[in-house]
Amino acid sequence: MTSSPPPSPAPPSPAPPSPPLPSAPSSLPSLLLLLALLCGVLLALWTFLLPTPRDEAAPADVFSAHRARRHVDQLAKAPRPVGSPAHAEARAWLAAALIDLGAEVDTAPAQAVSTFYGLPFDTARVHNVIGRLRGSDATGTVLLVAHYDSVPGSPGASDNASGVAAILEVMRAARARGPLRNDVVVLFTDAEEGGMLGAHAFAEAHPWARKVRAFVNLDARGSGGVPVIVGLSTPGAWLTAQIAEASVTSAASSLYTDATRLIHPGTDFGVLSRGPLGMAGVNIAFADGVAAYHQGADTAAALDLGTLQAEGELALALLDQLGAADLAALRGGGDDTFFPVGRLVLVRYGGAFAVALGVLALALVAFAAVKVRRQVKAREVLRALLGQLWPAGLVIAGVSLAWTALSRLHPVYAGTGAGDPSEVGLLRAGVVGAGLAGAGLARSQKSAARAPFAWMLAGLLLWSVLTVGLLVKLPGTSHVATLPLLLAASWVLAASRGKPVTPSGLAGGATAGGASAVGALAVGALAAAAAGYFASQLVYLVMLAGQMPRAGVAAGLIVLFAMLVPPFTRRMAAPGERALDESALGEPALGAHARWLRRAAAGGALVALACFGAAALGARFDAAHPQPTCLTYTLDHAAGEARWISDERRPSGWSARFLPADAPRAPLPAFFADEGVTVRQAQASTPAPSLVKALEAPTLVAEKDERHGDRRTLRFRLRSPRGAPWAYVFVEGDTRVLAAYVEGHEVDPAVVTEPLWPGGRWGFRHVGLESDGLAFMLDVPASAAPLRLRVVDQSFALPPGVPARPAEMGACRSWLADSTLVSAAFTF
Numbered sequence: 001m002t003s004s005p006p007p008s009p010a011p012p013s014p015a016p017p018s019p020p021l022p023s024a025p026s027s028l029p030s031l032l033l034l035l036a037l038l039c040g041v042l043l044a045l046w047t048f049l050l051p052t053p054r055d056e057a058a059p060a061d062v063f064s065a066h067r068a069r070r071h072v073d074q075l076a077k078a079p080r081p082v083g084s085p086a087h088a089e090a091r092a093w094l095a096a097a098l099i100d101l102g103a104e105v106d107t108a109p110a111q112a113v114s115t116f117y118g119l120p121f122d123t124a125r126v127h128n129v130i131g132r133l134r135g136s137d138a139t140g141t142v143l144l145v146a147h148y149d150s151v152p153g154s155p156g157a158s159d160n161a162s163g164v165a166a167i168l169e170v171m172r173a174a175r176a177r178g179p180l181r182n183d184v185v186v187l188f189t190d191a192e193e194g195g196m197l198g199a200h201a202f203a204e205a206h207p208w209a210r211k212v213r214a215f216v217n218l219d220a221r222g223s224g225g226v227p228v229i230v231g232l233s234t235p236g237a238w239l240t241a242q243i244a245e246a247s248v249t250s251a252a253s254s255l256y257t258d259a260t261r262l263i264h265p266g267t268d269f270g271v272l273s274r275g276p277l278g279m280a281g282v283n284i285a286f287a288d289g290v291a292a293y294h295q296g297a298d299t300a301a302a303l304d305l306g307t308l309q310a311e312g313e314l315a316l317a318l319l320d321q322l323g324a325a326d327l328a329a330l331r332g333g334g335d336d337t338f339f340p341v342g343r344l345v346l347v348r349y350g351g352a353f354a355v356a357l358g359v360l361a362l363a364l365v366a367f368a369a370v371k372v373r374r375q376v377k378a379r380e381v382l383r384a385l386l387g388q389l390w391p392a393g394l395v396i397a398g399v400s401l402a403w404t405a406l407s408r409l410h411p412v413y414a415g416t417g418a419g420d421p422s423e424v425g426l427l428r429a430g431v432v433g434a435g436l437a438g439a440g441l442a443r444s445q446k447s448a449a450r451a452p453f454a455w456m457l458a459g460l461l462l463w464s465v466l467t468v469g470l471l472v473k474l475p476g477t478s479h480v481a482t483l484p485l486l487l488a489a490s491w492v493l494a495a496s497r498g499k500p501v502t503p504s505g506l507a508g509g510a511t512a513g514g515a516s517a518v519g520a521l522a523v524g525a526l527a528a529a530a531a532g533y534f535a536s537q538l539v540y541l542v543m544l545a546g547q548m549p550r551a552g553v554a555a556g557l558i559v560l561f562a563m564l565v566p567p568f569t570r571r572m573a574a575p576g577e578r579a580l581d582e583s584a585l586g587e588p589a590l591g592a593h594a595r596w597l598r599r600a601a602a603g604g605a606l607v608a609l610a611c612f613g614a615a616a617l618g619a620r621f622d623a624a625h626p627q628p629t630c631l632t633y634t635l636d637h638a639a640g641e642a643r644w645i646s647d648e649r650r651p652s653g654w655s656a657r658f659l660p661a662d663a664p665r666a667p668l669p670a671f672f673a674d675e676g677v678t679v680r681q682a683q684a685s686t687p688a689p690s691l692v693k694a695l696e697a698p699t700l701v702a703e704k705d706e707r708h709g710d711r712r713t714l715r716f717r718l719r720s721p722r723g724a725p726w727a728y729v730f731v732e733g734d735t736r737v738l739a740a741y742v743e744g745h746e747v748d749p750a751v752v753t754e755p756l757w758p759g760g761r762w763g764f765r766h767v768g769l770e771s772d773g774l775a776f777m778l779d780v781p782a783s784a785a786p787l788r789l790r791v792v793d794q795s796f797a798l799p800p801g802v803p804a805r806p807a808e809m810g811a812c813r814s815w816l817a818d819s820t821l822v823s824a825a826f827t828f
Contacts, residue, residue: 036526036528037528037531037532040533043529044534048226050307050309053308065305066305075093075161076299079155082768091129091148106131107127110201112201119673119754122194122767123197124766125770128189128190135183142180148188151193151294152811153812154813155300158224158292158293158298162218162220162303169312180319183211196268196271203277204276210277213328214330216318218285221286226307227310232282240252243346248318255479297810337349337353360486362468364489365485371496384458388459388559389462392556392560395558399552399608400552410616414650415621444594449593453492456563459488463481467481480534487526491566494520531565535557539554622807622808626807635692642685642687643681648680658802674761675760700824705828707782711782712784713777715776716777717773717775718774719769720793723795727769728766728791729791730762730763736753739752742766743774790823790824797819
């Protein structure tokens, strides 16, 4: 029997293909996405560039910052608080300047009461400076507004001599262009710093106010930066159309106007737009260089002429547009969402479209989540969300702690006070570096490379929540979330259908797979550009509004916006296919991608540390960056006691001559309505008889005292024998005030009778006290105990013998700066 040969062995089966590895971060798609991101950032920075100041030889029909600077020099020679000699000089000079422009001028005084801040309320005898120029065929009046007073101790070059000077130069240039169609009224308001009292007086009583159809208010909260439209009356659709026609693209965004509505409307713009006439108006302001705001450092030399040029050009463009518009056709409408694309075009659309766009973005997110549900797991999305939030929290905490430490331990930052220091550029660069470090740290995690769709979906879900919040609370700002969200969701939909995005895929775009790859890359580039553009705008706004104490939020925003930037390197899976099997991925597969991002994160962290360190080493007080100082002399005639007090954050060598560095902080109820307010104070030497005579106490005379049923009515006359321009009246004890009248004007009963805060006392402040005094009337319960009143007057000079400040010191941000307070007590 013959045996059969053994069977031949089967040929070995081919080994399964290795899973594809992530592409290197140097690939062409990566570079294109990085370039798109950079273009978005640069486009945003382009809107922040300031123009070159025009010199005095500029054509007559254009705005010149150097010509306007002459007005600033004239106004900002000294602080101009209401009632001061410099304030009266400025008023006379402004009236003459308007007459030179051919205006009909009115400077008649008016009485005003403001309860905007509640108790203590504000009153004043204001002296607005108002000029009117007739138009050729008026359909209404355009109002240009800026306040001409300053806070005590501050020359007020930026706040607000800059606005006044800009209006004077704007009117000169407008006249050189020929007559406008509409009438123009120039309103230089008085006592803005004391409760917007000049604006109240104009809106409530001036006959020219009734014909105003649109106004432009100019103000400042710093010494530089880009002037933008920070306020828009509601409804604002008509004004938005005028802004678009005026071609002031880069200065207009509903991000600014809606965001500033969160801040109290304590400006003339708020009074005029929300007052009895409800005027349609635009508010222009700049807010960088805030270290000089309301301080002695707010000088003409500190004002950025590029800022002044930009402010003037913006105001002139708006005046040209409104001056030629049919103001009789002004309609209500709604509020628009609007924003610039660089300096190229102003995008604007109505509130309904903003909601529709938001709903579309949310629908795309939901569709994208359904589309990739087989490629991602819920735990991957949760891991991705946490993996992106903890770096955001880390940089927020890191920047906040770093600034807290510097502001407490560094002698310059500790002495500057809350907010930005004088030199903030390096600190802001450090904040950006920290934000980029956080973004790189988030994207360098292994789970980001293994599950890119999960990471994008996590970002989409978080930003969906933010989008809904903005649509509900601040619809005008919703575009900063809606548009990047919409594009990022579109990228997920496009990329989930695609093949590997490679240079060869770009070249082979004729195939279906190549076309989808190119489409995904194009959408990804748009998403990256949008994220970079809106992140830059929002980060800058947060750093301006929140300043260094809240700069950590700006760093965190960079990390959050990075969640909407598509992954730079990744093979995208086809529908129904897992992106990659995690078990097949080891360190070699992730190495290039992760190491590159970790190095970027480390670089950002080093930049942040270097910038913060360099800023700290370079910070110093000098003539250009003076140390804020404060000294006030008080004399209480009732107690026969004189004191030196200071509101300085850190003691200065200048005030130390009168107030020891270790002087305790304590209440001073003889001078402040709030008994909880504490100031550093020390007993002064017994004043000489000549000084006591010069600082004669304010007088309060009861000209009428009548009882009607359960009420007692007292009419008083308050005077300051020493000519102090400000006065305060407080009720001591438990007597309730039932009604109050100032110079015949009834004070809002709701404010008069509002509950007092703990330690607070009923009272008011009057600015602009003149030689005839102030008449006011109080109603109190007839059964009450004797009425006890405390009266304090304030003048803006220190007693003789106080030396001038050194050049490296200036007045701090305080109502007490460089003042003398005299107090007296009365019982009726």
